[in-house]
Amino acid sequence: MNYIELASEFAPELILTIGALAIMMIGLFLANSQKKVLGYLATIFLAVASLVIVYRGIYDIQMEGILADSLTIDPMSQFFKLTFLVVSLIVVIASIKEYDGHSNQDEYYTLILLGTIGMMVVASAIDIVTMFIGFELASLSTYALAGFNKKDPNSLEAAVKYFIIGALSSALLLFGLSYIYGMSGGLTNISELAVFFNNNPAVLQSPMGIIALMLIVAGFGFKMALVPFHMWAPDTYQGAPTVISALLAAGSKKMAFVAAFRILLIAMIAIKIDIAMVFMILAIITMTLGNVVALSQRSLKRMLAYSSVAQAGYISMVFVVMSPEALTGGILYVMSHAFMKTGAFIAVAALGYMLLKENSNAKDVDHLDNFAGLGKRSPFLAFSIMIFLFALAGIPFTAGFVSKFILFLSVLEGGFYLLVIFAILNSALSLYYYARVVKYMYVLPPSSDEKLKVPGTYAVAILLAIIGVLAIGIVPEPFINWAASAANVLGL
Amino acid sequence: MVDYVLSLILFIPLIGAALTLLFTKSRESARMVAFVSSAISFVLTIMIYLQFEPGIAFLGFQFEEKIGWISSMGINYQLGVDGVSMPLILLNAILCPLTIVYAWGESKLPNQFFALILVLQAGVFGVFMSLDFFLFYIFWELTLIPLYFLISIWGGPNKDYAAIKFFIYTHVASLVMVLGIFALYFSTGVNTFEIPVLLEAFSDIVSAEMRVGIFLALFFGFLVKMPTVPFHTWLPDAHVEAPTAGSVLLAGVLLKMGGYGLFRVLLPMMDSLGPYRSSIITLMAVLAVVSILYATFLALAQKDLKKMVAYSSVAHMGYVMLGAAAFNYMSVSGAMFQQFSHGLITAVLFMSVGVIQHSVHTRIIPDLGGLADRMPKLAFLMMCGFMASLGLPAMSGFIAEFMVLTGSYLTLPVYALLAMVGIVATAGYHLWAMQRAMFGSYNEKLGEPHDLANFEMIPMAILVLLIILFGVYPGSVMEMFEHASKIIPGVMI
Numbered sequence: 006m007n008y009i010e011l012a013s014e015f016a017p018e019l020i021l022t023i024g025a026l027a028i029m030m031i032g033l034f035l036a037n038s039q040k041k042v043l044g045y046l047a048t049i050f051l052a053v054a055s056l057v058i059v060y061r062g063i064y065d066i067q068m069e070g071i072l073a074d075s076l077t078i079d080p081m082s083q084f085f086k087l088t089f090l091v092v093s094l095i096v097v098i099a100s101i102k103e104y105d106g107h108s109n110q111d112e113y114y115t116l117i118l119l120g121t122i123g124m125m126v127v128a129s130a131i132d133i134v135t136m137f138i139g140f141e142l143a144s145l146s147t148y149a150l151a152g153f154n155k156k157d158p159n160s161l162e163a164a165v166k167y168f169i170i171g172a173l174s175s176a177l178l179l180f181g182l183s184y185i186y187g188m189s190g191g192l193t194n195i196s197e198l199a200v201f202f203n204n205n206p207a208v209l210q211s212p213m214g215i216i217a218l219m220l221i222v223a224g225f226g227f228k229m230a231l232v233p234f235h236m237w238a239p240d241t242y243q244g245a246p247t248v249i250s251a252l253l254a255a256g257s258k259k260m261a262f263v264a265a266f267r268i269l270l271i272a273m274i275a276i277k278i279d280i281a282m283v284f285m286i287l288a289i290i291t292m293t294l295g296n297v298v299a300l301s302q303r304s305l306k307r308m309l310a311y312s313s314v315a316q317a318g319y320i321s322m323v324f325v326v327m328s329p330e331a332l333t334g335g336i337l338y339v340m341s342h343a344f345m346k347t348g349a350f351i352a353v354a355a356l357g358y359m360l361l362k363e364n365s366n367a368k369d370v371d372h373l374d375n376f377a378g379l380g381k382r383s384p385f386l387a388f389s390i391m392i393f394l395f396a397l398a399g400i401p402f403t404a405g406f407v408s409k410f411i412l413f414l415s416v417l418e419g420g421f422y423l424l425v426i427f428a429i430l431n432s433a434l435s436l437y438y439y440a441r442v443v444k445y446m447y448v449l450p451p452s453s454d455e456k457l458k459v460p461g462t463y464a465v466a467i468l469l470a471i472i473g474v475l476a477i478g479i480v481p482e483p484f485i486n487w488a489a490s491a492a493n494v495l496g497l
Numbered sequence: 498m499v500d501y502v503l504s505l506i507l508f509i510p511l512i513g514a515a516l517t518l519l520f521t522k523s524r525e526s527a528r529m530v531a532f533v534s535s536a537i538s539f540v541l542t543i544m545i546y547l548q549f550e551p552g553i554a555f556l557g558f559q560f561e562e563k564i565g566w567i568s569s570m571g572i573n574y575q576l577g578v579d580g581v582s583m584p585l586i587l588l589n590a591i592l593c594p595l596t597i598v599y600a601w602g603e604s605k606l607p608n609q610f611f612a613l614i615l616v617l618q619a620g621v622f623g624v625f626m627s628l629d630f631f632l633f634y635i636f637w638e639l640t641l642i643p644l645y646f647l648i649s650i651w652g653g654p655n656k657d658y659a660a661i662k663f664f665i666y667t668h669v670a671s672l673v674m675v676l677g678i679f680a681l682y683f684s685t686g687v688n689t690f691e692i693p694v695l696l697e698a699f700s701d702i703v704s705a706e707m708r709v710g711i712f713l714a715l716f717f718g719f720l721v722k723m724p725t726v727p728f729h730t731w732l733p734d735a736h737v738e739a740p741t742a743g744s745v746l747l748a749g750v751l752l753k754m755g756g757y758g759l760f761r762v763l764l765p766m767m768d769s770l771g772p773y774r775s776s777i778i779t780l781m782a783v784l785a786v787v788s789i790l791y792a793t794f795l796a797l798a799q800k801d802l803k804k805m806v807a808y809s810s811v812a813h814m815g816y817v818m819l820g821a822a823a824f825n826y827m828s829v830s831g832a833m834f835q836q837f838s839h840g841l842i843t844a845v846l847f848m849s850v851g852v853i854q855h856s857v858h859t860r861i862i863p864d865l866g867g868l869a870d871r872m873p874k875l876a877f878l879m880m881c882g883f884m885a886s887l888g889l890p891a892m893s894g895f896i897a898e899f900m901v902l903t904g905s906y907l908t909l910p911v912y913a914l915l916a917m918v919g920i921v922a923t924a925g926y927h928l929w930a931m932q933r934a935m936f937g938s939y940n941e942k943l944g945e946p947h948d949l950a951n952f953e954m955i956p957m958a959i960l961v962l963l964i965i966l967f968g969v970y971p972g973s974v975m976e977m978f979e980h981a982s983k984i985i986p987g988v989m990i
Contacts, residue, residue, distance in 0.1 A: 417679045429676060430672070436668055437665065444649055447646065448650050489569070
């Protein structure tokens, strides 16, 4: 394979890299008031990269082992790459207004693009070292982004918490991976590792192997915010700039899922011991705790953070069932959740932006009280928040319903009745806090009668997310097939 | 057009809802758009009703439509009607335009109000027409959202509690139902969500425990919706707080979804329950009789007229359950007819209560008195409604309850006799409430009430006429139900 071919395979990543560098350079020559153009530039780069992926093919594509067997291009990587790109695209579009006139916009967009590249590398990686590097690239960019509002103590607290926990989880992950590396006699390629552990099951069942697996589970657990590794998530999502919370919840957290799908599923099939039980307990605790705590939240960002914890609990049922159907459901859920969560956070960000514009001293703009009467003040925003929340709750004709349906169905098919009952009860419980926000927006009287005008770029970002949520909800067939072909890659 | 007539009936209210919500600025245009769209649905429904052939067997569907949707899971967009659903579709098509006319004076956010009523209508149409469990479930859930908003925006003082309780109760029930659907889908292994196919495959499930588990999960979903004691507590709360239009549709058509599920899904399964069949029948009969007696006596004790009517709904739905449990052709068709007739009757009752509330601002029975003096038109129509509700001959309720009780006496004599005790008390609370609220000397503290406005009188009068019409000549509706119930597998003829 010559360099031209290689470049064409990695065109999306290369486009983003060029974009990131270009934005950084161009930013040097622009006045703060002109830097808005960088946002449009980033939008274009992300859009082009997404189009390249779609053009390259998303269904029937199989490219094993490029660059010394470290990366692959297969339906799974394409699926997740496109998800990450779309999330970043929506976030960038929404940021144009949010950071209009800010002096560090060049760094901001550069970091988002770099973080996206990191996530894309993780999606493609079939080598544990490459995967870890992708992880770190994405994490380092998002640490900085979480603290981007550097004058806001909450944002700083969010960034520091996120950084410390993130560093810890990276360390755990790396430590676990190093054991795997040592035990297998120096293998880093995932499929080679799978073969090795299949032939030598005793290795993973030894105390050393169990410790390695536990470290990896903990490392991923932090990234995925599974209970009991979730404590950072609410603080970080609440304190970080809202648009960045969208990126964290929908992008970088999902990166952990794709990595875990690739590594853990193969490892677990190889060892065939009852690790399903561990994940079952984790999944049940995660979804229940996430939902129960979300019930009492008055800050919408915090509520969304806990709901995100709960949703991670649903997705982690995949590790219990480990069937192709469950994986299809889990993968589809990741994409649906990306749209729903990004949309919800962006809509909250839009409201915060408008409230701050009204009164620049406003505190806690994501407090539930600020949503009272939003249906009258901004019908568009209220309606879109309603769609996102109903989608998160799993109401029909939305992405949330379809993906929950398929995931829960597969859990039942796997014979895990208790688990599916917990999931369904949780789903019912979650409706309560989502519906409460809707009630605030439509039933309670507004605090002021002044209409709020949603800025154009926010509206575009929200519309993109709505299109995603409704498209998956109403025409699910192509998305299911796509997720199924992505799930096939792992050959469960 | 005939090929897609069911879709038209289903989607015209939805389109109407979108138009009402987005494009109408004034109350006048909102209610007009809403009325026209539900009227178009009504006309189309009458057309298919007249073309419908009752003789064609149960689960032999007419006006079928089928479009592949999620083919990898065997999910189709599939609609069709048979003898069980046709009259209920008619009921829905009648009630919604009448409710819109009744709510003609609604002045709070009229465009949203009428749009929600239309969404509700579409959801109920969808439930009655769906032949695919996935679609069925979607429409089943879709009906929750508009009613939730109707209660929580236009409701009474305690609306928050009532709305959320309604939502949680029925949502949990439908989640249990969906578990049953999942289990049915997997254990039959037919890889389709088509209702008729799954019902046929139900008897092939090897494990009897599995069959009974699926049955019970689905049963629970329908039970809460009907509702049956002890899962009825959401209903009085929802009714008391809901605006009149919401109550009319809730009692008139939404509860019927529960009964419909019973006839469409559960009764055809009954014959395959094997050793558990008799205990399931006992369970149903006990629940039915407890519902009838308990709710009747609760109704007797109510001071709030609307709450009384709500409990009478619970009791009347108990007859539906009893008829289904008795599982013979007469009782089952009686139970189906009870659904249809109760939908008409309860609408009159709720509308009457709504008028009283609107006109004298209270509906607490002891505070009322002698309203007939000042509101003669209301008194007449309300009296007709109450008489129909207590089962006066020549009204539709009589035929339904007569058939249910006669039929049940054949197979479940003890339960039928117990239910008859309820009839006495039913007459008691209806007459007693009438006496205290409407007759006697006028309570001057109530001010000067106005009698029925035309937009209130016309729908009530139409409903009363229909009640009498179906009471004297049940005709084609009964014919459809009879044919439908004769063909349920294992039913006693």
